[in-house]
Amino acid sequence: MPTLPLVPLPRRVAPTEAASPFPITSATTVSGDTDAAGTLAALLRTRTGLEPGATDDGDIVLSVDGGGGEPESYRLRVGADGIRIDGADAAGLFYGIHTLVQLIHGTDAGWIVPAAEIEDAPRFAYRGVMLDVARHFHDVDTVRAYIDRAAALKFNHLHLHLSDDQGWRLEIRSRPELTRAASATSVGGGPGGYYTQDDYRAIVAYAASRHMTVVPELDMPGHTHAVGIAHPELAENPVLDAVVSSAGPTPRADEPYTGIDVGFSSLRIGEDATYDFVADVFGELAELTPGPYLHFGGDEALGTSPEDFAAFVARASEIVRRTGKTPVAWHEAGAAPGLAPGTIGQYWSFVTPVDGADERARAFTRGGGRLILSPADAVYLDMKPHEDFPLGLTWARGATSVERAYRWEPSAVVDGLAEEDILGVEAPLWTETVATLEDIDALAFPRIAAAAEAAWSPATSDAADRTWESFRARTGGLGPLWATLGIRFPASPEIPWTT
Structure with a gap:
């Protein structure tokens, strides 16, 4: 399975290679935390040109669960049946959304998010x-x-x-x-x-x-x-x-x-x-x-x-x-x-x-x-x-x-x-x-x-993928996202950029 373009590297990533990715389409809906839904909708518009709908039971569910996790932590699950992000607090949910947006990429069949389970929290406050x-x-x-x-x-x-x-x-x-x-x-x-x-x-x-x-x-x-x-x-x-x-x-x-x-x-x-x-x-x-x-x-x-x-x-x-x-x-x-x-x-x-x-x-x-x-x-x-x-x-x-x-x-x-x-x-x-x-x-x-x-x-x-070789591959995968966000980054020859 290709390296997932995630920077910074999450604490735990479990790609599920056998599972089908989740498609992002004009019919995709979002439910849950209102502020987070607005953030995600704006990022999806910029990245894909699509406008997600809002329902009570969305394809993408966003939640601040207050479950006692570490400050700024989140859990993200992507499967063929939908996506769920649970943040320990509002900041954690915000960071989970940005991780999700890094995962989105285009194919000949449209926009998809690879199946994965991520548990993440920061090292430093x-x-x-x-x-x-x-x-x-x-x-x-x-x-x-x-x-x-x-x-x-x-x-x-x-x-x-x-x-x-x-x-x-x-x-x-x-x-x-x-x-x-x-x-x-x-x-x-x-x-x-x-x-x-x-x-x-x-x-x-x-x-x-x-x-x-x-x-x-x-x-x-x-x-x-x-x-x-x-x-x-x-x-x-x-x-x-x-x-x-x-x-x-x-x-x-x-x-x-x-x-x-x-x-x-x-x-x-x-x-x-x-x-x-x-x-x-x-x-x-x-x-x-x-x-x-x-x-x-x-x-x-x-x-x-x-x-x-x-x-x-x-x-x-x-x-x-x-x-x-x-x-x-x-x-x-x-x-x-x-x-x-x-x-x-x-x-x-x-x-x-x-x-x-x-x-x-x-x-x-x-x-x-x-x-x-x-x-x-x-x-x-x-x-x-x-x-x-x-x-x-x-x-x-x-x-x-x-x-x-x-x-x-x-x-x-x-x-x-x-x-x-x-x-x-x-x-x-x-x-x-x-x-x-x-x-x-x-x-x-x-x-x-x-x-x-x-x-x-x-x-x-403490992490197998905290290496230069992994980082340069993961960063290279962010080129299309950074470009759609209007970031005018130089295409450093040290990075194998995705086009």
Whole structure:
């Protein structure tokens, strides 16, 4: 029997080769959970052009059974007599629907779903993608489209990188200068932009409708040149000898920054006004954000002394904690002895840690927190997939092939961590070279599928099909689905695509 095109790999798949497939026709009907039925109907229209009917006893039955299964889990059965999906909760049913849609394929006789029985549940509770909207601004419709793409692969968190040296992208009503003075440009001098609070609420609501939680990030004390444009009294002058250089424009304190260098900017650590600012922006952000996490950055503060960095991280993490949210920070913040208890760390070094990143990451777990794993040489989607690709960067050990994006195991990255120390996996997409949804698709796909499998599927030692050979075959089978969904993915030669 051909390999079923399922990504991420479910926990248990039992194809029933002798059984007849179920046909999808214009007479197919759906019954059960109303919201789930609407989701399935929309996906069926896009995939097949057919409009399923609604009855009390449908050919496809969708149910939230509340049977005590693991959160986000589901069971799917396909037989000649019909299809049934039972989710332990609404999210599980949603994911079961997307698994069903992956199974649908066309034949000379029409659309069919192969007979199979699937039991599935996620390995990690946190399965994230990050979209940087600071280097290049991406409007609400683009963010919604990325949410749809990620949710279909069972990601459940959207990390929005809302501020950086190049721009501030969220309306803060107590600090109107941030968007008035520091949002109009982006990398290369192109147009900027920002989200009104209503825009942000619309993104949060759309994500929630796809069972995704928004994790907003306002990066500090570094990556804050834009803050200095709006509030020069809060920012130090650029520290030019700290720049990780790309031979771009020289940062100047009184000018918006349009290059891609990092490391030169810093807030003024010893000023009480700085912490009033931190309290204002994270206070409003907490009110706007129903999810549990607020990310305060903490990375690449090369223009800040280690002592000042530690002092800032201690105060900023406590300010975030006092909003009632859980602070999140990049792994460098683990060097601060006063980090607020329970802070979540996000590890962005390599699959094999360098420069003490593993020790700083372990510090979060000693403080009662957990880790999100984002090894740059595996899941940074902004890395070029090969050296000649027109988009992306190569600083994370050169180009990242699809195979390299797949061949890593989360439990093996940071020594000394137990499985329960890992909150999950996140695939960031930084946008120095990414200006459009087409650019997002070109860099994210198909490698985003590898990150999805690392986040959802069993460990590589616990499932026979958690292999590169299996993954490339399963991913190749998704080409027709991705095309009908409007995803403009490059046809990587590493994948045997179904046509």
